[in-house]
Amino acid sequence: MWLRAASRAAARGGCVVVLSLVLSKRNLLIALVWLALAQGCTQRNEPSSNLTLAYEVSPLPARVGPTTITLKLTDASEKVVTGARITLEGNMSHPGMAPVFADARETEPGRYQSVIELSMAGDWYVLARVSLPDGRKLDQQFEIKGVAAA
Secondary structure (H helix, E strand, C coil): CEEEEEEECCCCCCCEEEEEEECCHHHHHHHHHHHHHHHHHCCCCCCCCCCEEEEEEECCCCECEEEEEEEEEECCCCCECCCCEEEEEEEECCCCCCCEEEEEEEEECCEEEEEEEECCCEEEEEEEEEECCCCCEEEEEEEEEEEECC
């Protein structure tokens, strides 16, 4: 007897997993594990936070060493958003490098600044994680391409 199981993601995309197994205790366990893993294929759509994060990098072109990242946080009506907690995580575009971390501080209403230490030449990407006191969150990634040697 064959067991055929399928897991479909939400209408906004995802993946479909189809398993065909001979029914036995062992294979049933394997099928259940696969179905549990298939749940990771579903896309969880969280309500939009209606936040926009703009960034500037200085110096340009970026060089190995301290790099200033200035962020401007606005809402849907383009009003500046104050009181956010913003953390930055910088990673090289290739595996094997340790990430670098920094916190951004609010320098004026809606404007946040951080200095992140780019430790190697090459392409970097930065993940900005924004948390507001009212619970809204925003994760935004941007690239710093072509970081030059110091």
